[in-house]
Amino acid sequence: MIDPVPPPPTAHVERVEGRIRLRLAGRWRLDQAIPQVSEIAVLIDRASTEGNDGNKSANTASQAPELQFETSALSDWDSAMVTYVAGVERLCAERHLRCDPSALPEGLRSLLEMARLTAAPEQNPHDRGPSFITRIGLDIVDLVRSTGEIMAFFGEGAIAVRHFLAGRARYRRSEFWVIIQEAGADALPIVSLVSFLVGMILGYIGDQQLAQFGARVYVADLVGLATVIQMGALITGIVLAGRTGAAFAARIGTMQVNEEIDALRTFGIPPMEFLVLPRMLALILMTPLLTLYADLLGILGGAFVGTVAGGLTLTAYLVQTQGAIGWNHIIQGLISGTVYGAIVAASGCLRGLQCGRSAAAVGEATTSAVVTAIVFIVIAAAVLTVIFDAIGLSG
Known part of the structure; x- marks a missing residue:
């Protein structure tokens, strides 16, 4: 047929x-x-x-x-x-x-x-876009909208922490330990390298200046105090912002694109508890430990310069360092490291949840997470320095 x-x-x-x-x-x-x-x-x-x-x-x-x-x-x-x-x-x-x-x-x-x-809107070649005043107004509107989203994020985070303390938070314990490993042990090589090199840089700068006064032994004081009080925590926070915070934003942003977060909400599972809470806890726990490790490597970097370029013995350098550093300085570094870890986790998770529905949006969310974390880390460093001085902890 x-x-x-x-x-x-x-x-x-x-x-x-x-x-x-x-x-x-x-x-x-x-x-x-x-x-x-x-x-x-x-x-x-x-x-x-x-x-x-x-x-x-x-x-x-x-x-x-x-x-x-x-x-x-x-x-x-x-x-x-x-x-x-x-x-x-x-x-x-x-x-x-x-x-x-x-x-x-x-x-x-x-x-x-x-x-x-x-469909892409047709663009008039003679259209120069919005005026300067219009762009300022749009930026202000975006800032207000972003501020509201940040406040809502921290409000939901506070509720998630309350559920965690009450033992009612819903998240996978196995994933929590994996995140701890990724944010902690897996970050040791890059933290070691950067901290050691920064300690060497501080040591060289201090040695060149103090050698003019015959006081090279105080290189140990300079490197030790700078590293323990601020540089160790700052290095750790910035490294984690570029490494862990970006990974958080990319992973959660990809889940947003694949509509996995919508599926969690459909099943009645709060994304704040399932995705954000374990990452926040992991970084808050791991950042102080990484800060102590960064302090040690920074002091060793300064010791390398002090013994090789400054002509000091390793024993003399370490004894001078021990006499300069007090428990109040170590506490400052640990507090700073904890705050920086929370900032990195919050920035990465927030930008991931704000991600759009395209592959390009994932890259934008990742970049935004790193920039946001670094900016707020620097702001927090300045604020914490003023607070520590005001309460007498830096004395």
Whole structure:
């Protein structure tokens, strides 16, 4: 039995009851010779003119031009049909005709809606964009909106911590220990390298200046105090911001793109408890330990310079360091490290949850998480220094 030849795609324009009707029939697929939109442009203009100059009844004269579709004879279609109808809609918009797509197949209407949402707006080459005042206003609006989101984030975080303390927080314990390993043990190599080199830099700078006064032994005081009070915690926070905070934002942002976070909410699992809480706890626990480790490596870096370039013995250097550093200095560093760890975790998780629904948005969220963490770490360092001095802890 020979299969019947599918009818070719056709488009016919007619005037019915004061409205323009576009009859679409046949098989509208890419392997067919699809009619061009320009072919019906003249027919639409003619039908519109006939409606205005022909039978001028009271109803017809009062109605604005409108185009409707007739698809009862449509046998099959694919994206070729979508492209054609989209072109017809643009043609109607140019001629100020209302286009009624209600008679089109439901799937076709859905594809047309998606095409409208994803279509890039046409840019006028002479359009210079918003003015300077407009940009400032938009930035202020974004800042206010971002402030509200940050406050909501910390509010939900406080509720999650309360549930954790009450033993009712829902998160996977196994994932918590994996995060601790990633944020703690896996960060030791980069923290070791950076801390040791920064200690060497401080040692060289101090040795060059103190050698003019014959006081090279005080290089140990300079390196030890600077590292324990601030540099160890600062190095650890910045390293974790670029390493762990970025990973948090990328992972949660990818889950946002894949709609996994929406699935968690559907199942009644708060993302704040399941995703944010274990990461916050892991960094708050690991950052002080990494800070102590960074302090040790920074002091060893200064000791290397003091013994090689300064001519000091290792014993003399370590004894001088021990005499300069007190428990109050160590406490300052631990407090700072804990605050920096919380900032890194909050920045990474917040930007991840704020991520858009595209792959490009994940990269933007990752970059924003690192920048946000570093900026707030520097601000926190300045604020904590003033607070420690005010309460006498730095004395």
